[in-house]
Amino acid sequence: MRPRTAVVALAFAAGLAGPVVGTASPACAAENPHAALVVAHDGVVLRLCVALDAERVSGLHLIELAGAQHGLDHAFGYGGQAVCRLDGVGTASETCLEDDAPDYWAYFRGDGSGGWRYSSVGAGSTLVEDGDVEGWAWGAGTGSSHLAPPTAAFADVCEQDEPEPSPDPKDGEGRDRERDPEGSGGTAPPASPSPEPADGREHEGERDRDRDRDGDRDREKEGREPSAEAARAVASMTTAPDAGPSAGALGAIGVTLGLMATGVILARRRRAA
Amino acid sequence: MHPLAWLVWAGTAGLCAMLTTNPFYLLPLFGTAVVVYVARRREGAPARAFRIFVVAGAVAVVARTSLVLLGPVTRGSVVAAVLEGLRLAVLLAVVGVFNAVGEPSRLLRLSPRRFHEASLAAGLALSLAPRTIDAVGRVREAQRLRGIDTGRLRSLSALAVPVLENGMEEAVGLAESMDARGHGRGARTRYRAEPWGGASWVVAVPSAIAGAAFVVAAALGVAALEPSTHPLVWPDVSVWLVAAVVLLAAPALPSEGR
Numbered sequence: 001m002r003p004r005t006a007v008v009a010l011a012f013a014a015g016l017a018g019p020v021v022g023t024a025s026p027a028c029a030a031e032n033p034h035a036a037l038v039v040a041h042d043g044v045v046l047r048l049c050v051a052l053d054a055e056r057v058s059g060l061h062l063i064e065l066a067g068a069q070h071g072l073d074h075a076f077g078y079g080g081q082a083v084c085r086l087d088g089v090g091t092a093s094e095t096c097l098e099d100d101a102p103d104y105w106a107y108f109r110g111d112g113s114g115g116w117r118y119s120s121v122g123a124g125s126t127l128v129e130d131g132d133v134e135g136w137a138w139g140a141g142t143g144s145s146h147l148a149p150p151t152a153a154f155a156d157v158c159e160q161d162e163p164e165p166s167p168d169p170k171d172g173e174g175r176d177r178e179r180d181p182e183g184s185g186g187t188a189p190p191a192s193p194s195p196e197p198a199d200g201r202e203h204e205g206e207r208d209r210d211r212d213r214d215g216d217r218d219r220e221k222e223g224r225e226p227s228a229e230a231a232r233a234v235a236s237m238t239t240a241p242d243a244g245p246s247a248g249a250l251g252a253i254g255v256t257l258g259l260m261a262t263g264v265i266l267a268r269r270r271r272a273a
Numbered sequence: 274m275h276p277l278a279w280l281v282w283a284g285t286a287g288l289c290a291m292l293t294t295n296p297f298y299l300l301p302l303f304g305t306a307v308v309v310y311v312a313r314r315r316e317g318a319p320a321r322a323f324r325i326f327v328v329a330g331a332v333a334v335v336a337r338t339s340l341v342l343l344g345p346v347t348r349g350s351v352v353a354a355v356l357e358g359l360r361l362a363v364l365l366a367v368v369g370v371f372n373a374v375g376e377p378s379r380l381l382r383l384s385p386r387r388f389h390e391a392s393l394a395a396g397l398a399l400s401l402a403p404r405t406i407d408a409v410g411r412v413r414e415a416q417r418l419r420g421i422d423t424g425r426l427r428s429l430s431a432l433a434v435p436v437l438e439n440g441m442e443e444a445v446g447l448a449e450s451m452d453a454r455g456h457g458r459g460a461r462t463r464y465r466a467e468p469w470g471g472a473s474w475v476v477a478v479p480s481a482i483a484g485a486a487f488v489v490a491a492a493l494g495v496a497a498l499e500p501s502t503h504p505l506v507w508p509d510v511s512v513w514l515v516a517a518v519v520l521l522a523a524p525a526l527p528s529e530g531r
Contacts, residue, residue, distance in 0.1 A: 058345065080349045080502060124345045248510030252297035255515055259304030259522060263311040266525070270311070 033130030036110070036157035037066050040149035041089045041138035048072065049158035052130065059107065059123030062134055081124045083107070089138050106146045108135035116148040133157070276380040278473035282309075283371035285484030286521050290363040292491045293498040294356040297510040298518060299363050305522040306366040312525035314373040322403040326369025330362025337361065349502035356500075372399050374524075383467065397447070408439045479523035486517035 032051050039046040050066045057065065063083065066072040075092030077084040083105045084096035091099045107123050108116040110133025119126065128134055135149040290302055314320040337358030341351050377396040384392040412435040416423050423432040490511065491498055500508030 061347070079353065080347065081345070245507045246510055248512050248515065249297045249507060251512065252301055252510050252515045255519060256300040256304040259301060259308050259519075262525075263304070263307040266308070266311045 034158045035062055035128045035130065036133040036152060036154045037062055037072075038133065038135040038149045038152045038157070039072070039086050040136070040147075041087065044087070045150055046072070046087060047152060047157045052128065056127040056129050059119075059126040059128055059134055062128045063123070063136075081122060083123060083136065086136055086138075102140035103138060104140070106137050106139065106141075106148075108137065108148055109133070110135065110152070110154070114151040114153040116151075118143050118146060118148070274476070275467050275469040275473040276376055276383060277467075278469075278476040279371060279375040280380065281477045282480045282521070282524060283367055283375070285480040286367045286370075287364055288484055289487045289518065289521070290360055290367060292487050294353075294360050295497055295500050295508050295510070296356055296359060297508065298498075298514055299356075299359050301515055301518040302521070303363050303366055305518055306363070306370045308522050308525045310370045310373055312527075314370075315376070317403075319400060319403045320373040322406060323366075323369040323373045325402055325406070326365045326372070327362075330365040333361040333365065334358030349505045352505060353502040356502075372403075379467065393451075404443065405436065405440065408436045408443075412436050412439065475526065476524045479520040483517040483520045486514060490514060 033055060035050050035052055035057075037046075037048045037050050039048070048066050048070045050062055050069060052062070053065060060076065060080070060083070063072065063074050063086070067074050073085065073088050074083070075085040075090070076082060077092070077094045077096045079094075082097060084090050084100075085092045086105055090096060090103075090105060093099055097104055107119040107126075109119050109126070111117050116135055123134075131154050133152060133154050135152070137147055137149045139147045141147070286302065286306065290299065293299065310320075310323055314323070334355060335358070338351065338354045341354040344350065377399060381389075381392050381396050409432065412432055413423050415435075416431055421431050422428060487498075490513075495511070497509040497511075500506075
């Protein structure tokens with residue numbers, strides 16, 4: 001075997017180790033392009049001001065940016081083309097639309113005056129620019145029959161003196177998360193009384209009461225509707241900046257190089273013999 | 274060494290490659306294939322053809338990656354395409370190794386009578402690439418002796434026609450000689466039984482263990498056999514599976530009586 005083949009294989013390994021992971025979150029100043037992202041599910045509404053890393057980004061990339069800047073938990077499926085999970089709601093699998101049917105994350109685009117237009121184009125093909133408002137709502141139905149997120153104007157979400165968004169979601173600034181008592185985005189009936197800790201789907205009541213329940217909720221398992229604090233903690237853990245290749249990965253690269261070297265040595269010995 | 278042993282090795286190596294797109298398993302697997310090739314290849318044309326399989330693998334990676342342009346181009350989709358191309362390249366390398374270390378004639382004699390013609394065709398197909406390479410070399414030299422430069426495009430026919438003719442003649446000659454030996458005519462005897470000795474165990478047992486490890490990991494859904502590309506993160510790497518891949522290099526160990 002020629003050493004040339006070894007070089008080709010080394011180039012393979014080097015090329016695959018190249019992809020840089022993790023996006024740096026840019027400082028949120030008034031000059032940089034920003035877009036508003038609204039995520040609504042079961043009475044919970046997230047309003048995030050997301051700094052764009054280019055003049056135009058796709059709707060999917062906006063979610064990734066929100067994940068980096070605000071710790072928004074997200075997962076895509078179908079080869080990275082469909083939004084499967086946001087803020088812990090939805091199954092993170094390749095076939096999530098079938099798994100969670102009839103519920104799914106419906107994609108809305110702001111019409112410029114706070115209202116919403118159901119998008120007929122997938123988020124991988126849309127372009128989000130400075131000042132745009134993007135919305136995602138969990139539920140069933142298509143088009144006008146699907147519940148839209150609550151009205152949101154860009155100026156409400158991205159205020160002028162926006163503080164720098166940090167990956168630590170516990171500070172609560174730079175993002176606006178509230179319980180929507182009208183339940184416009186959710187399936188919960190608005191008149192229900194305080195729910196038992198076991199039922200994670202309904203959130204009514206004041207913030208103080210929520211904070212009391214937070215202690216219980218922190219111990220709940222995933223798949224239930226977590227409290228604000230627990231959700232932020234979970235989000236920070238799942239979308240935390242990547243730690244880099246694991247020791248096993250480096251070991252595998254070492255093993256590969258060792259095997260290639262062995263091959264070269266054996267070939268030389270064979271040729272000499 | 275029993276010819277089936279190499280089939281076991283190639284089958285499990287191919288199975289492991291099919292089960293994963295994790296580059297940290299695929300790259301050591303490629304290295305394993307290279308080591309086994311260098312250590313156990315037989316002399317002759319099929320061994321030289323291994324180079325072709327590696328080149329075909331590189332072409333597969335490039336082709337699969339360029340298909341990404343058909344859809345949205347993101348870091349994740351490009352990486353996913355490269356990994357799928359890499360899996361294909363490793364598969365091709367495994368086939369190339371099998372071609373270079375296995376003895377298709379001995380393997381052919383073991384095939385059940387029902388599959389005799391099919392396995393005969395498969396064996397001949399595998400030998401097509403090396404035979405053609407040899408023919409091209411011979412024709413090129415013969416034409417150069419006549420003063421015909423076969424490097425130019427317009428003299429392509431001076432190269433292609435003799436090679437094709439040669440292929441036809443070889444096929445006809447092969448058919449006649451096989452016919453004379455009574456192939457496909459009924460009862461075949463097992464004149465020389467194939468031995469399954471220690472050397473065969475050295476190849477078969479580690480392959481079986483490695484294959485079992487990958488199958489178990491796939492069934493349990495662990496060890497990041499299909500790493501996530503959306504979001505793009507460094508995949509987990511199980512030391513056990515890397516060790517299993519290294520096990521597949523066992524045939525390269527020096528042994529007596531090859």
